[in-house]
Amino acid sequence: MAKPRRPCFARCSRSSTTMAREDRYNVKETERKWQAAWESRQCFQASEDTSRPKYYVLEMFPYPSGRIHMGHVRNYTLGDVVARFKRAQGFNVLHPMGWDAFGLPAENAAIERGAHPGQWTYSNIDTMREQFKPMGLSIDWSREVATCRPEYYRHEQKMFLDFLKQGLAYRKESWVNWDPVDNTVLANEQVIDGRGWRTGALVERRKLSQWFLKITHYADDLLDALTGLDRWPEKVRTMQTNWIGKSEGARVQWAIAGRDGESIEVFTTRPDTLFGASFVAISAHHPLTTELAATNTALADFVAECDRMGTSEEAIETAEKKGYDTGLRVIHPLDPTWTVPVYVANFVLMDYGTGAVFGCPAHDQRDMDFARKYGLPVKAVVAPKGADADAFARDLESATEAFTDDGVAINSGDFNGLSVTDAKRAAIAKVESLGKGQGTIQFRLRDWGVSRQRYWGCPIPVIHCDECGVVPVPEDQLPVTLPEDVTFDAPGNPLARHPSWQFVKCPCCGKDARRETDTFDTFFESSWYFSRFCDPRNADSAYDRNKVDYWMPVDQYIGGVEHAVLHLLYSRFFTRALRDCGYLSASEPFAGLFTQGMICHETYKSAEGKWLDPSEIDRRDDGSLVKIDDGSTVTVGRSEKMSKSKKNVVDPNHIIDTYGADAARLFMLSDCPPDRDMDWSDAGIEGAWRYLHRLWRMAGDVASDANPADVPTDGASDAGKLVRLCHKTIADVSEDLERLRFNNAVARIRELTNAVQALKQTDAASQNAYRFGLEMVIRLLAPMTPHLSEELWAELRGADALLAETAWPTFDPALLVQDTVTLAVQVNGKLRGTLDMPKSAPQAEVEQAALAMDNVQTQIAGKTIRKVVVVPGKIVNVVAN
């Protein structure tokens, strides 16, 4: 904000009784001190220990961009609270960190700044590690991995060779989105509005030989197993379900008129609408198209036009639907006297279904649009239940909106009167009996193309030999490492133009051969890194089977929802593939998943509508904002995701420097539920800071001889009530942390803090209770604000044990029971007062006491009591009129 108020508590200490205490909490020194203590005690190093239950908590590992951002702080704070909480509960916790270190930005840096991608990446990792350290995360740094190191990716190359053996990896020619500027293949999601996501260049279609992983082999299992992932957000499961896109339908043969024995096979999810067909559309890459285009330049031109479009479904859906009439006609499978025209259409994909569809304009909007454009007939074969079939069909003939709702079949011969579902079944049976097709299941999910024409990735370990074809690199020659001496002064893949790297002898025949110069998609590395953490220094294999089976699956995985489909689905696939290759036992990598919200911040715009940096703004005394250089008015925009372009980023290290890690962590956790987007605000972080300092001051008020082991637990005295509240708070906070409701946990702890502070220390019992209460606050807060908790724990308990190594507090259920309850008393559902009653009071007594209340009497005066509802422990409702 305009005038950053530095927290200043230098003279706020109330008492100077303890000489040893400084007059303010020294955040920086204290946080550093405890980080060093944890490190020297190796508190967070994990080792396999079958005598204790394990808990594996993992946050999605970062890309080493060179700077941490607030999203990282939130992500790793959430995971750290879970890790510390579970550790205190006695679990053997694995909480590692690594770097998703391959990828395009490193190459772009090389192009722009001349730095080598490796050097750029490793130096970024060093920088970011140092930025993470002040957060005080309880990470086992001894397990750190970087995916760009040969010690990591050599195992990935071995995995690929195993996949090849198992038939889970294969090579095929495939259409790809080609970015003509970056000279690389783009994934569908990297194509935005038909343009490359980075370059903005119009994407072209090209055919290349690519490596694929057979994710479709597991399509059914990946879909079915989603049901068992009950600790995943429903949202993510739905997204994966849609992505896999299982649909039931039929393949149907349409014989080509005038071509004996030749037919076009179409896939349809609506076999019930066969009688409404008015055309068949085939892909621009259908074999029949290719054949016809060879002698038809107009068609060839049309195919070329289709190629200029991306391959994504979005691109296809948003593009104008166009077709080319081939002049061929095909015979209706259920009526040999009926033929329809064959179009080549730009909306039919060769690699989905059969590359051909039939069009039923009456019941599919896309087909309707197509029919209107090319003057094709529209024949209704489904009508709403109860509608006049003839009238409905007549209306639809000239309509522009297709009827896609459920209904009953009309104009469909034997199927007439059947529901859509029944008609589908009948149609499939019919085409099967005629030998013209069969029912089938189709997935939207396509095999995963993993080839990338890039330098900074894991080399694909195969060799191309003119004699022997594709030859896997022998395992004893792994890893295939990247050459260091590469140049980025020309477009395209530096590996492909390296003078020597690719030229090798064929491992089979010994003749001259060439290495594969493509590298893996970087999702390859992130699909198994979580298992590598189980045994990260293993040089012989990806990991020891016993170790990986001890730790896997990850019990709690935390990250952004943007990875809901690709990363998470690839990881689920990879785990299954590795299981089938004998690597591990788990089928699912992540038993629990949590998706956090984004960090947002206010934005500022100048009078001309330009984004402004907070440093360019001043706040006037009347509260309005002006631009410093010219005094013009500044408008406060809505809070948006932090991004450089909107100039609303807050630097985490600056925050930690000013307020300390504990305050930053606490504010992140307390402001809102972790799955929601949160607003970062200076006022918020200052509030957290003030609270922590208040705790620090309260510790100075603890009587030196107070004994927390000797406290009253009665429900009558203030001290006893406080102790009971402590037990209640332990129960509530434990539950909240378990369910990742950190904002609620903080609220409960602050309530307890308020109660502790309100307790007057008048005698030994109250002094003991005060100390007991404050210690409880510190312990419950420890997973969230570990440094301050550790500091105050040491101050109160001496140096005997680190709080990081102290068990989570337990509560006495007997002290949670209230002997009196406060009942709400209502008349006709409206609150008229409350009533304190013994919990055991009989209903009749409660009813009587409620009716005796003055407020109740005035409300029911002149009315007749119809009913009295008594819900024990909750409410009394007097119904009168």
Place this chain on the structure above:
RNA sequence: GGGGGCGUGGCGAAACUGGUAUACGCAAGCGACUUAAAAUCGCUCGACUUCGGUCGUACGGGUUCGAGUCCCGUCGCCCCCA
């Protein structure tokens, strides 16, 4: 276009299975302390009010003794798929 989610004070948000709406915090106001400010501590803080109450969880209906919560419809915002 289809699917999902959300809508509560000035603001971020609580409210377990329908049972005292607004916990906890932020901002604001008043007071104490101070030469003064900051900090700290205490109090106030949904709206209206004839001070009895009345209204109030986006809007309109419904179910129920009782609805922020369940059902139907409308509006608005967000996300995903297209």
